[in-house]
Amino acid sequence: MNDSEVLGGDEAAFIAAARSNDAAQFALITERYRRELQVHCYRMLANYEDAQDLTQETFLRVWNKRESFKGHAALRTWLYRIATNACLDFLDKRNDRTPVPAEPAGAGSEVHYLQPYPDRMLPEDPQESVVARETIELAFIVAVQHLPPRQRAVFIVRDVLGWPAPKAADALELTVASVTSALQRARVTMREQLPDRRLDWRSPATRELSDDERGVVRSYMDAHERNDLDALMALLRDDLRFAMLPDPGKVIVTAKDAVDGWVSSGLFQRGKDDWRCIATTVNRMPAAALYLRAPGDPEYRLFTIAVLRIADGKIAELTGFDATDKPWLGLPAML
Known part of the structure; x- marks a missing residue:
């Protein structure tokens, strides 16, 4: 929705619900924005659980501020x-911003x-909601x-959501000059962090997984289920970047070091792991x-x-998330 549509149906319905304190109608109107707002919070925070909490906090604030909405801007804005x-x-409370490393970061760094x-929690229409694949991948996040x-917020609303500078400045309570300066600095950092990636975030490139990617995933799973370390090694690029979260420690940057680490931790040693x-x-x-x-x-x-970035038929980045006793993402805790 753009600013020419500020007197549209959602805006009028929201104002009517706010004036009548109609909580049911309020929920019906705002709920349709939940998924895209949750993605927005996730880009800001990089944590799915925090994004859920902050989306709920957003709706609480919206309800408390409902009478201040006059329709001068689009409801989505x-x-x-x-x-x-x-x-x-x-x-501001978390105060744990990641320090900028000397070299570009890999996923999880x-x-x-x-x-x-x-993915099941992404908006159903990613093109309309600007959930291009590049702007939700782990390396981007x-x-x-x-x-x-605040620089992060400027970058997201300007280069991901595509807002013009005056609109971003109004939303973030900044001057247009401050927004422009912050965006320039943010773009420099993003180029440093993602030197080999397309950086035109305002041109969404939404696509499905390729057959090649699906094939590599099948081979990756088959290697585990057959307990075949050689087959697994063959799927990894020599310059693999591997990190294990939530405690990444040192990001491993070769396939050999990653495999050596898996073996030293007790995996694949005896050929008896049952996956x-x-x-x-x-x-x-x-x-x-x-x-x-x-056993037993x-x-x-x-x-x-295991989240995989696949390039030229091999795994270029592997980010592992410890899921022990965590039925994440709607997956069953046991099979």
Whole structure:
């Protein structure tokens, strides 16, 4: 919706609901924006659970401020403004912004609070809601975290949502000059963090997983289920970037070091690991949920969610999320 549509149906209905204190109608109108606002909060915070909480906080603030909405801006714009400021308030309290490293970050690099985002919770119309694949992938989410919070907000509303500078300045209570300066600095950081990626976020490039990606995921799961370390190694690029969250420690940047680490932790050593896997997608990226059955245990238990970035038929980045005792993303805790 653009500013020429500010007197549209949603705006009029919202004002009527606010004047009559009609909570049911209020919920009906605002609920349709929940998924896109939750994605917006996730980009700001990089944590799915926090994004859920801040979306709910946004709706509470919207209800409390309902009488202040006069229809001078589109309802969507007003909701995004409240959500952005709720996230900024949260970040002021969290105060754990990731320091900018000397080299570009890989997915998971030093962002200990990073969580995957379930694709089933994305808006149903990603093109309309500007959920291009590039702006929800883990590497993008990590790169954004290297921006100071207000600079982060400027970058997201300007280059992801595509708002003009005056609209962004009004939403963030900044001058147009401040918005322009913050955006320029943010773009420099994003180029440093994502040197090999397309950086025109305002031209959404939404696409489904390719057959190549699906094939690599199947091979990755098959290697686990056959306990075939050689087959797994063959799927990894030599310059693989691997991180395990929530405690990434040092990001591993070779396939050999990653495999050596897995073996030293007790995996694949005796050829007796008993795996079952489920293919899924998170952050519009291919992923596999890995279930491991311990000796004597009748159940396979959720162990790790492995998110893969695939390039030229091989795994270029692997971000693992410890899922022990965490039935994340709607996945079953046991098989």
